[in-house]
Amino acid sequence: MDFNIDSWLNLVIRWFHVMAGIMWIGTSFFFIWLDNVLQPEPEGGKGHVGKAWLFHGGGFYQVEKSLVAPASILNSLHWFKWEAYVTWLSGFALLIVVYWWRADLYMIDPTVANLSVAQSIGIGLGALVVGWLVYDGLWRALGERAPKLALGISLALYVAVAYALTHLLSGRAAFMMSGAMLGTIMAANVAMVIMPNQRKMYAAATAGGEADPRLSYQAKRRSTHNNYLTLPVIFMMISNHFSMTWGHAMNWLVLVAMFVVGIGVDHFLNSRDKGNKGVGYAALAAACAVLFAAIVFTAARAPSAPTADAATTNAPVAFASVQGIFATRCVECHSVHPTSKLFPIAPNGMKFDTPAEIKLAAAKIKLMAIDTNAMPLGNLTQMTADERATLAAWLAQGAPIPSAMTAR
């Protein structure tokens, strides 16, 4: 029996994490949308902000936003915090199971920086803690006096973090840790600002008084930040499936670009809901332009990739040498019977035992082992630059295999 505990933990926690994340992001978008469509009523009483009528699931809902609440409803208030906490906790568990458990494979790329396992995890954990402390300190200091300045500094700091992480960790880990840092900021916004402020508002309402309106203002701002971070974070969470992003030689720029795309799309949604259609479409157009630029940029070969163009003009590469490379560098994992203890089953079903299997996967092999250094994973099998160049040349020549070997 093959019992693969880490794969099962990975699956169950991931399932849970995605589910919690959907609920959190769903409520975030719902409330931001609601705030954008609320209409103030002239006869609205003290603390009145606005009202909206909604139609869903066969019923009409009347929603009113107010900064004060009658004491009579306080016991039946719905708070919306567990979505955030559960998403963060399951995400942190997943980070440990997938990335930190096998930090040697997933966190470290010796061609980026020669780190120890402890150093790589320390950098990851440091990003989470320091990221929050700096962000929170910045907004506490400048949030009310100079919010535009705080925003500018926050964005500049994010670019610096993206640059630093991609120059310390493996590409995929850098993307994931940048997402985990933003996710931590989002969850901490709930736990450390929104909830404490709401508790103070609640206490004021219980005492029959009125809370400082700044409490509401601060909570709303953090909640808006959270909303703007959702789309970039979702990209970072799914990015590990897309090596053309994190595997690019200038992956920090790709990361920043995708961050901007996410923010732009969110700004489009929010501006449109507020009735600022012009701003919304401008943001959408900018997001599309950046996305297009990122696609063109990643399609151009990464500067570090072996140049096959020169090699193609040379003599044809003998398939025997190509097969030798697969046998020594890849089939340890990618085989019907992998010898790797880590991967008892061929990852993604990708097997390179026969010439036909290798040829069939040529495009994916180019993406994972030539355009990027994603494979061999963690370069565990110590593939050399010469071998990559040989493989690149063979692929550029159309990945020919001897006709007698075409049967799978």
Ligand code: HEC
């Ligand atoms: C130590 C184990 C290991 C070795 C050695 C290894 N791989 Fe992989 N490979 C994986 C894992 C695990 C995945 C699954 C995706 C991931 O985790 O990135 C994968 C995925 C892939 C994919 C992507 C399949 C898809 O569906 O997109 C390709 C292509 C690939 N490997 C090619 C190679 C090539 C070529 C080599 C040798 C030069 C190689 N691998 C060596 C573990 C390995």
